[in-house]
Amino acid sequence: MRKNSVKNTRINGEVQRVLAETIRGEIKDPRISPWTSVVSVEVAPDLKSCKAWISVLGDEEAQRATLEGLKSAEGFIKNRIAKVINLRNTPEISFVMDQSIAYGVSMSRRIDEVIARDDESARKREDTGPREETHS
Template structure:
């Protein structure tokens, strides 16, 4: 199975959906932040490993605690995946913090600051020309 095949894409989506439900409804670890979402899942073509990209709302310490909680719950989640998704192999789950949402918010904030500064500079130059 190729990495970007339709079958692999479907498996990625199914694993992402199941993990999202498991994390939000069944995992009761107090270290896991309630605002944790599964951003993407990348299952290897041989179905041995799955990289699970998660986004956590909170500071760096909250993210580390959530990651530790998810790693400790990984064997349980793998067992639940085996029951709910019929795959030849159930992948080993590797959790990775995804910073892309935070990065996007920061870039948007920076762009807004630059455009605000440009607009203020434009108004100042218009005012100086009218004098």
């Protein structure tokens, strides 16, 4: 099976969906942040391994704790995927931290700050606009 085949793409989507549902609603580990998202999943063509890119909104401690919680729940997650998705092999999952959502939030905040500064300096220019000179 080619890496980009329709079947592999469908399997990636199904594993991502089941993984997200499992993390969101079935794992009770307090280390796992409620702000955890499954950004992307890539299942190997032989179905033996899977990389799951995870994004956690929060500080580095929350991200580290979430990764630890997910790694300790790997057996449960693999079992859940095996029950929901009928695959020849159930892949071993490795979690990778993805910073794209946090980066997007940070960039959005910076853009908002720049716009606010521009608006404020435009208002100041209007308030202290050119003064008319009066000739007596």
